[in-house]
Amino acid sequence: MNASAVGENEGAGPFEVTHRLVLSIAIPMTLGFLTTPLIGLTDTAVAGRLGSANVLAGMAVGAVLFDLLLGSFNFLRASTTGLVAQAFGRGDRREEQAVYWRSLIIALCCGLAIALLSPFLLSAGLFLMAPSPDVAAVTSTYFLIRALAAPMALGNYALLGFVLGRGQGMTGLMLQAIINGVNIVLSIVLGLWWGWGIAGIAWGAVVGETTGMLAGLALVVSRFDRAQRPARAEVFERERLKALFSLNRDIMIRTFVLIGAFAIMTRIGSSMGPLVLAANAVLMNIFLVAGYYLDGLANAAEQLVGRAFGANFRPAFDRAVKLTLFWSFGLGIVTTLLFLVFGTDVIGLLTTTESVRAEAAKYLPWAALTAVTGALAFQMDGVFIGATWSGAMRNMMLAAFAGYLLALALFVPLLGNHGLWLALNLFLAFRGLFLALRLPALAGRQFAGQSRV
Numbered sequence: 001m002n003a004s005a006v007g008e009n010e011g012a013g014p015f016e017v018t019h020r021l022v023l024s025i026a027i028p029m030t031l032g033f034l035t036t037p038l039i040g041l042t043d044t045a046v047a048g049r050l051g052s053a054n055v056l057a058g059m060a061v062g063a064v065l066f067d068l069l070l071g072s073f074n075f076l077r078a079s080t081t082g083l084v085a086q087a088f089g090r091g092d093r094r095e096e097q098a099v100y101w102r103s104l105i106i107a108l109c110c111g112l113a114i115a116l117l118s119p120f121l122l123s124a125g126l127f128l129m130a131p132s133p134d135v136a137a138v139t140s141t142y143f144l145i146r147a148l149a150a151p152m153a154l155g156n157y158a159l160l161g162f163v164l165g166r167g168q169g170m171t172g173l174m175l176q177a178i179i180n181g182v183n184i185v186l187s188i189v190l191g192l193w194w195g196w197g198i199a200g201i202a203w204g205a206v207v208g209e210t211t212g213m214l215a216g217l218a219l220v221v222s223r224f225d226r227a228q229r230p231a232r233a234e235v236f237e238r239e240r241l242k243a244l245f246s247l248n249r250d251i252m253i254r255t256f257v258l259i260g261a262f263a264i265m266t267r268i269g270s271s272m273g274p275l276v277l278a279a280n281a282v283l284m285n286i287f288l289v290a291g292y293y294l295d296g297l298a299n300a301a302e303q304l305v306g307r308a309f310g311a312n313f314r315p316a317f318d319r320a321v322k323l324t325l326f327w328s329f330g331l332g333i334v335t336t337l338l339f340l341v342f343g344t345d346v347i348g349l350l351t352t353t354e355s356v357r358a359e360a361a362k363y364l365p366w367a368a369l370t371a372v373t374g375a376l377a378f379q380m381d382g383v384f385i386g387a388t389w390s391g392a393m394r395n396m397m398l399a400a401f402a403g404y405l406l407a408l409a410l411f412v413p414l415l416g417n418h419g420l421w422l423a424l425n426l427f428l429a430f431r432g433l434f435l436a437l438r439l440p441a442l443a444g445r446q447f448a449g450q451s452r453v
Helices: 019-033 036-048 053-071 073-090 093-116 118-128 133-165 168-192 198-222 239-271 272-311 315-350 354-373 376-387 390-415 417-446
Strands: none
Touching: 019 168, 019 272, 019 315, 036 168, 036 272, 053 118, 053 133, 053 198, 053 239, 053 272, 073 093, 073 133, 073 239, 073 272, 073 417, 093 133, 093 239, 093 315, 133 198, 133 272, 133 417, 168 198, 168 239, 168 272, 239 272, 239 390, 239 417, 272 315, 272 354, 272 376, 315 354, 315 390, 315 417, 354 376, 354 417, 376 390, 376 417
């Protein structure tokens, strides 16, 4: 069935997975994700022009705390994508809408809780980060204002999950562009032109998230078929809610473990001295760049695998796995080669300190390699989210984390920071391999009696 077909059964039943279909989802989402670093660059530039190092440091601490907090709720986006994609594949328009309303209600409730608890969350964050009093004062201003955006920010997770579940990559790009574009413009206008300083940067984020949610809500709801509107009892059906909470729980555990792995790397790096810590921070940007397009391909895997599940059509499932794997590894290899050749130039753009440049260059090959070792991990995450195999994904993440801790214990004492980066690459590889090993049995159970392609 053509992906652009319209009508009540749009997207339902068997369909063909092509390179074009994969890229129609992956490319727009990659472009959308790439707008996110522009916010950090803009906010840093604005804060850097306010005439105080404390302002820049305070905003950086506040942004890290808030990003970690919101990142913990990314399960709202992932679970919505998987469940909507499956309903889309079945042609169940009523359940698509019901999944959206369930996810949005949960997102708004969680966001409201964050906003109400923000003074306590701020106190905990300041205790952990231990900034100076002047820096803490700036962080407090920034964090407490940005916390007001939490309901809208999490609501946007549900919105993005819904449009991705339907394979609407361009709509996802548009929503990301609205949120990030308004944020960037208002950070400059409010922070510099109107002289609001750090408060202006934070209010820019609040207005950006709010504008994006209102625009997305109007767009999504206006496309709903009123004849397929679910009753309130369907939205709050106990078994459906139980399944959603279970899915969210498993993905949340997986996310916390992932955050913990990077936190451990930072903590061990800091014990090696400020020079190594600074070099590692520069090199992590290389991993993050690769992560943006690998995330885009993971989004494509989520939608196509979920749709194949809903349609109960194994050929589409197998083809989706193969093509997203092809593009993930292909782009991963190209990225690794580019960073091996031009990585020192990239390091030079990220820092002007010669000692940090020289230190980062020592470990550049390890950072470049993450694009390859992470390719399977990102892609398999997308497959398992689309299939809603959240329990298996959680368990394999825990197994990979155990392998990561073992690698740290073995290689860091022997190789120092080289061992730290080796352990990170092994962690990424473990994640992908462990999930891939579980895939055949789970797929065989789901598509029992259907032949592979």
